[in-house]
Amino acid sequence: MKRHSLLALLLCGLFLYTSPLEAATLEIPIDQVRELSPPDTLQAERFLIKFSLPKELDGATIDFAQLEIKLDIEQAENKPVTLECCPLVKEWNAEMVSWSQPWSNAGGDLSDSNKTVFVLYSGGETFCRANITHLVQAWANGETNYGLILKAVRDKNLSLSRLDSPNLPPGVKARIKVWYTSKEAE
Numbered sequence: 001m002k003r004h005s006l007l008a009l010l011l012c013g014l015f016l017y018t019s020p021l022e023a024a025t026l027e028i029p030i031d032q033v034r035e036l037s038p039p040d041t042l043q044a045e046r047f048l049i050k051f052s053l054p055k056e057l058d059g060a061t062i063d064f065a066q067l068e069i070k071l072d073i074e075q076a077e078n079k080p081v082t083l084e085c086c087p088l089v090k091e092w093n094a095e096m097v098s099w100s101q102p103w104s105n106a107g108g109d110l111s112d113s114n115k116t117v118f119v120l121y122s123g124g125e126t127f128c129r130a131n132i133t134h135l136v137q138a139w140a141n142g143e144t145n146y147g148l149i150l151k152a153v154r155d156k157n158l159s160l161s162r163l164d165s166p167n168l169p170p171g172v173k174a175r176i177k178v179w180y181t182s183k184e185a186e
Contacts, residue, residue, distance in 0.1 A: 023063040023179035026054060030174045032094040032147075036107060039099060046107060048092060050147035051176060057140045059183040065136035067148065069174035070127045071120075081120045082153040085130045086110040087138075088146040108149045114138070117153075136178060 032050040049067070067085060090109040092102060103109045118130050132148070139145040 023181055024056075026057070026178045026180065028052075028054065028176040028178060030176070033174060034092075034094040034097055036097070036099050038107065046149055046151040048088065048094070048097065048108065048147060048149055049174060050092070050094070051145075053136070053139050053145055056182060057136070057178065057180060058142075060140050061181040061183075062133055062137040062140055063179040063181060064131070065133045065176060065178045065180075067130045067132050067150075067174065067176055068128070069150070070125065072125050082117060083120065083128070083130070083150060084115050084117050084153060085132060085135075085148055085150050086112060086115040087135050088149055091146055107151075110149050132176070136176070140180075 028051050030049055030051050032048070034048045036046040036048060038045060047069075049069075087110065088108060089111050090102065090104070096102070100106050114135060116130050116132055116135070118128075120126050120128065130150075135148070
């Protein structure tokens, strides 16, 4: 068995073991997704993801939350790819956003201090799941939700594309699954 397959099995086991069984569950559809590319390339390097938290999460304890998205990862060499999922800190709209607008920093205004980092061990079409529990908890506690940015840690030989996925309902490009305990249940 390849090392990556063994690691994937261990990670799946960890996910199954840590998924709360008693918690209520929500699936939050993504409102907007936008690919961003720097002006000197046509390759998408970042994805902006926007969604609205339902009212039932206000003040709730977030037991577990994960972003699910299918990506096509093209790279020159078959090596692990490190991705970061960071909260955005500025309002944006998918129809009006670009690499440089409306941002103060080209490529998006984001918070590096509250990011999630994960590694993918396969190139090509990959169904990604990222643990974003701490981000959703912050938003449930009242921090402003401007959405997320998904970006590859700098690799000039990498290209990302978002794909439809058989793991998601028809027409859904990405979603967030949340297991939570309501404020009333605590």
